[in-house]
């Protein structure tokens with residue numbers, strides 16, 4: 410498992426191997442110069458102790474100044490390169506996640522909440538970025554720092570070197586212990602922050618309710634409680650941080666004290682020179698930072714591991730609805746629009762009872778067919794199956810005689826304009842919303858579609874007409890206006906098949922009937938499937954399919970069905986009664 414995660418990390422890094430290699434080389438140079446400077450200082454001290462010469466001292470100072478500046482520049486470069494790799498991988502992963510999400514079918518999003526998916530695409534990707542930027546940088550740094558510094562220290566004095574860095578494992582353990590605590594507290598801050606943001610969002614959305622029920626004071630107190638929790642969490646985190654850094658420093662001082670105490674004795678005994686001791690002190694100092702970071706690196710790796718699994722779970726999710734091995738391509742203008750169901754049965758994956766059972770029918774090209782029935786009788790499921798938004802089995806649904814599952818998905822979707830129950834508008838202009846399926850459409854085409862959907866006069870009354878922004882950043886449309894805008898969007902793509910899934914429920918019966926009539930009298934007649942509870946509009950369709958508990962119980966024209974005892978007759982009677990009572 411750990412190996413497979415390392416392989417994944419390797420795969421994330423592979424496209425950026427040039428940057429990674431360059432980063433590694435710069436780190437190597439930084440560390441080599443970092444080891445060379447203390448050795449140079451040692452030589453200066455020892456040489457000048459014999460014979461002091463100002464001119465020579467200045468020469469050395471200059472060399473050290475140049476080397477330190479060089480080291481600073483190269484260190485900067487190494488950080489830019491390696492943190493840059495982290496950012497690149499973050500970009501790649503976000504692209505991959507989004508691209509893959511677009512391939513998955515709506516059923517996937519019913520079982521994976523958008524909150525969780527967003528979290529994976531942001532926080533988890535961020536953890537991997539940190540792992541590949543910060544953790545990789547500090548890991549390579551520590552290897553080079555110890556690999557180059559330790560031999561130089563041992564060459565000066567083995568006993569002193571080992572005693573001086575003997576306390577360093579204590580530093581790693583302390584940081585690791587603290588970093589677990591820091592992580593918990595950081596998470597607490599994050600959670601408190603999210604719940605505070607949720608509260609603000611909810612209160613802003615429900616501001617009218619707060620005012621109507623005079624709940625300003627309780628809401629203010631609830632906010633204060635949450636805000637206090639956030640404050641406490643932040644203070645706790647600050648306390649831990651403020652405790653950790655002095656602790657790390659004290660461990661470093663212990664090592665320094667050991668060196669000073671035993672080092673001066675070694676000088677007195679003539680085992681090492683003053684220059685050697687100064688070099689040892691500088692070397693030990695050099696190791697403080699990478700050692701302390703190792704503790705954080707271990708935590709960053711553990712956190713990153715969990716995130717790798719969570720992201721891989723998204724990008725390896727297999728789409729259920731895909732093209733057949735050799736899909737049949739068919740252009741929209743070649744499509745007649747005949748739809749046939751042959752013993753169509755569908756059961757939702759997490760359900761035991763079929764939502765559609767043994768349904769068979771033929772819808773002729775250009776026919777307008779209404780689908781009516783009680784709530785939950787399977788009408789939407791039927792619409793979703795025809796658009797292949799649900800995983801229909803082969804040999805059950807046919808378009809112009811072709812098995813739906815054998816048709817190229819893209820071609821099938823282009824042949825069908827589908828207006829779902831929930832009309833969704835993007836946060837852009839009305840015009841862009843209408844031409845979403847055909848972004849290059851001319852204004853006249855957009856207006857034509859809007860006229861057919863009976864929304865044109867209302868759009869002209871909006872502040873900027875077709876350029877009016879809708880959604881969160883713009884004006885709010887009424888339910889009926891949203892539905893007709895969605896309908897205009899579907900009409901603009903001019904597909905041979907149009908499915909309206911209760912898409913005119915907020916539009917009055919008269920307008921709905923008018924829209925259906927317009928569709929029936931268009932130049933090239935579309936096949937229209939009109940799912941609706943609006944019986945007076947449905948009655949004008951060429952034919953009506955009546956669904957009950959997943960089954961197709963009746964079909965025929967309005968007049969035919971009225972003469973047959975059955976569900977349609979009773980639905981119609983209820984409808985008539987409602988009309989009289991209104």
Ligand SMILES: Nc1ncnc2c1ncn2[C@@H]1O[C@H](COP(=O)(O)OP(=O)(O)OP(=O)(O)O)[C@@H](O)[C@H]1O
Nearest residue numbers: 519757759760764783784785786787788789790791
């Ligand atoms: N994603 C799902 N998972 C499981 N069961 C579902 C799912 N969607 C719908 N169902 C069930 O399938 C049955 C048919 O639902 P469907 O939405 O097709 O009915 P409908 O006739 O369109 O209803 P309405 O008139 O209220 O829109 C219902 O029992 C419903 O609870």
